Amino acid sequence: MPQDKFIRIDKSLVCKGENALFSIYYPTELSAQMECLIEKGAPLVEEKRKVVTSKKSLYILKIDREQYIEFCELQNSLKKKEKYEENTKKLYTKATSVIAEIYNNPETLGGYEKTKDVVNDLVHNILDDNFSMRSLMKITTHDFYTHTHSLNVSVYALSLGVHLKLSEKELALLGEAALLHDLGKSKIAKEIINKNGILTDEEFSKMKKHPELGFHLAVQMGIKDKNILYAIRHHHEKIDGSGYPSKLRGDSIPLFARIVGLCDIFDALTSKRSYKAAMSTFDALRLMKTDMHNHVDLKLLNEMIKMFK
Ligand SMILES: [Fe+2]
The missing domain is CATH 1.10.3210.10 (Hypothetical protein af1432)
Incomplete structure (x- = not known):
């Protein structure tokens, strides 16, 4: 899967909510290929959250960008x-x-x-x-x-x-x-x-x-x-x-x-x-x-x- 199909996201925001709103990927150290950590819609159980937050950088597919921006805006307004x-x-x-x-x-x-x-x-x-x-x-x-x-x-x-x-x-x-x-x-x-x-x-x-x-x-x-x-x-x-x-x-x-x-x-x-x-x-x-x-x-x-x- 070519890298230009992905965008990097803010790690601190993605673990909110019950289910993953978008599929989350990380680059493997050996092959630098993107590997899927969690599929869109999958439950964000505690163990999964730990794995997601342990990764240095996280990515989503570019096609999920709009949804990600909406999600960030909501998170920011809640924080505010x-x-x-x-x-x-x-x-x-x-x-x-x-x-x-x-x-x-x-x-x-x-x-x-x-x-x-x-x-x-x-x-x-x-x-x-x-x-x-x-x-x-x-x-x-x-x-x-x-x-x-x-x-x-x-x-x-x-x-x-x-x-x-x-x-x-x-x-x-x-x-x-x-x-x-x-x-x-x-x-x-x-x-x-x-x-x-x-x-x-x-x-x-x-x-x-x-x-x-x-x-x-x-x-x-x-x-x-x-x-x-x-x-x-x-x-x-x-x-x-x-x-x-x-x-x-x-x-x-x-x-x-x-x-x-x-x-x-x-x-x-x-x-x-x-x-x-x-x-x-x-x-x-x-x-x-x-x-x-x-x-x-x-x-x-x-x-x-x-x-x-
Ligand atoms: Fe009075």
């Missing part, structure tokens, strides 16, 4: 996907511990510097590749804790921000606002924050102080950007003016507060609590559209729905 998922998980774990630290010790400026680092990582991860955004959204935890909730809200807000074509600088500010939006909860009694059930009126009126407490803590931390400060202060305002603390209406609620507020509700609905199951993305968006249209910015909600399509 695995790498993204691994990086995303690492980022999520790092971010969760930084946020827990910030919420435990909110008065330090160091906390704000760490927040910026986390947000930069998140923004770059999301801007570098769309898949990272999807994988981040896939691994957001569905158990409700203040720090994981804050990270989830950041992931949703940044994803929505990218969808709304915000600039990189605006995304960084939005990410910081989302990450710190519930900072004031660090000053509310733990029994109220971690209560397994619906809050009483008295507990709820204490809880309602967290946006303003958060605003003052953020000022203390050295945050000067009004977009961030107002998002923290006004993320519980409602479009019809029934929210708190300032009963702002419609567009008088700052944009970042409307985005963070929307993502806050979405994460609360899709998270599991001791007294309620987690809703699916579809059910949560439907409920927001039908029952909360007086509370949330409908234009932003419609963009969020498009983002999930």
Whole structure:
């Protein structure tokens, strides 16, 4: 069989899968003739894999070239996907511990510097590749804790921000606002924050102080950007003016507060609590559209729905 009928292939790729996708050959040392190691379609049993990988160089028939290229592309995209998922998980774990630290010790400026680092990582991860955004959204935890909730809200807000074509600088500010939006909860009694059930009126009126407490803590931390400060202060305002603390209406609620507020509700609905199951993305968006249209910015909600399509 003449040598020009063969092409050399990447050894590290061919042993994947249950069966050989193409016949694999190697040049014998004595005669330099091509000898078939495994026939196309034959099962790639462990012993066969060992023999195949032990050879210095491997070849396939040129007529199998197209199939080989397709196979390599698939392998590369799977490898890329695995790498993204691994990086995303690492980022999520790092971010969760930084946020827990910030919420435990909110008065330090160091906390704000760490927040910026986390947000930069998140923004770059999301801007570098769309898949990272999807994988981040896939691994957001569905158990409700203040720090994981804050990270989830950041992931949703940044994803929505990218969808709304915000600039990189605006995304960084939005990410910081989302990450710190519930900072004031660090000053509310733990029994109220971690209560397994619906809050009483008295507990709820204490809880309602967290946006303003958060605003003052953020000022203390050295945050000067009004977009961030107002998002923290006004993320519980409602479009019809029934929210708190300032009963702002419609567009008088700052944009970042409307985005963070929307993502806050979405994460609360899709998270599991001791007294309620987690809703699916579809059910949560439907409920927001039908029952909360007086509370949330409908234009932003419609963009969020498009983002999930
Ligand atoms: Fe809140």
